[in-house]
Amino acid sequence: MASAAAQMDVRPVMRIVPRGGLCDQCEVRGTAACAVLDDHDLSRLEAIATHKEYEAGQTVFDEGDDPRHMFNVTSGMIRLFKLLPNGRRQIVGFVFPGDMLGLATHGTYTCSAEAIGSVTVCRFPREKLIVLLDEFPHLQGRLLDMAADELKQAQDQMLLLGRKSPMEKVASFLLRLRGEHDQCNENGDRLDLAMGRGDIADYLGLTIETVSRTFTKLRNENVIALEGAHHVIITDEDALEDLADAMGD
């Protein structure tokens, strides 16, 4: 069944060389960084890849660690965060299935990474990958583009953290999730939040209580509906977009 997908216009899934590889069956084959590779390159990449699983809450790496690996998340989600001495935490990003992790790392890991739920990754030893990079110049360009995208997201997040109200933060967060959701899950306007309220709070620079109150307010104003704490249905998208960066006030 992996074969019949060739009619998609955007990114034709090419046949892989017949070596019983895993990449061709990979669920994120079409979206991950590997998507720019042709079969031959991919087989080279696959040769150095190993797979690993993490369970909920498990540490993938810590800030300051020597970056031995680069990761491609094949299922589940990861939170990236930094800690202050007294325990305060700032989540600097969530990693979705298909996203690369640790590619733009110069020196040591700049933040810690934990599995939110169960996570499976495809792992590349950094040294070997760097050797391959010299062989695939277009892959290096792709990495630069991906770093640029991360930087853009980081800038958006700085705007959010520094200048948005709690309501604007939560609304922006939901809309951004809906954007990702195309590429990773579900249908309709139903979002499933893998992360808990604490993660959301630490991502948006708020407290758990404020996040919870804001969700409640959105529900009471019929902008969203909640099916349990981890499922959100956007019922009034226009209103949500207005709330995400309110003109007036």
Next chain:
Amino acid sequence: MASAAAQMDVRPVMRIVPRGGLCDQCEVRGTAACAVLDDHDLSRLEAIATHKEYEAGQTVFDEGDDPRHMFNVTSGMIRLFKLLPNGRRQIVGFVFPGDMLGLATHGTYTCSAEAIGSVTVCRFPREKLIVLLDEFPHLQGRLLDMAADELKQAQDQMLLLGRKSPMEKVASFLLRLRGEHDQCNENGDRLDLAMGRGDIADYLGLTIETVSRTFTKLRNENVIALEGAHHVIITDEDALEDLADAMGD
């Protein structure tokens, strides 16, 4: 082979080919991205560079613009910022002399850039630069490293914006400036702030008034001394570092 400058371990300033070039006299020759280039590469780079000046407050480019150029700031400082519809502003970074600007740009510029004071830049047409990039693979690697550094800074800033108190923000800001200051100016522990209180406020996610009050507080506690609003002398560095991320509450 180009020169006998090999005795310096870090970054030998090599003689440039005799073409009356400008790069060899460039004040940021030793620190800018160009520092990894040897004479031959540099002369190629120089061939596509043009110079430009901006006066205080002038726009270098706007968010959303097509990224025609990459910049190397040779003197003065630039603020990078994003705006919200109602006029709120978040400064996402300051560009120091020697820093590159617009290198990790994928698509359009992700933020706007304005000269803080008088600024001179070295400007490279993007298209031509991309062609050169294919010829200098080590330059591309360098760009990726620089993007990684920017990303690290962005993550630090997210931590600051989301989880630090005004006092911690201002203290962190001063310490970070002191870090940069090695590479750009002055001596002793005297910092000169090119930017005004409004810029600092919009960088730290505060109001002008809170920034001003925090400076005053630092002065009253003899942690810093102020010589006019734009000159800060760090008189108690240890205290400042303690304030930058206070352990206990």
Next chain:
DNA sequence: CGCTCATTTGACGCATGTCAACGCGCGTGG
């Protein structure tokens, strides 16, 4: 020397953090 704009200082109120109690869902074990 005086104007103008940036910065500082003050007074005040509100939004959001803090502390605390409650409820709910889920997994576990009886």
Next chain:
DNA sequence: CCACGCGCGTTGACATGCGTCAAATGAGCG
């Protein structure tokens, strides 16, 4: 299958830190 307990989420009461508004002071520049 039900009872229990634990962790997460919600809701409430309260306090305060920071933003808002306003006025005074000071610095830079013509």
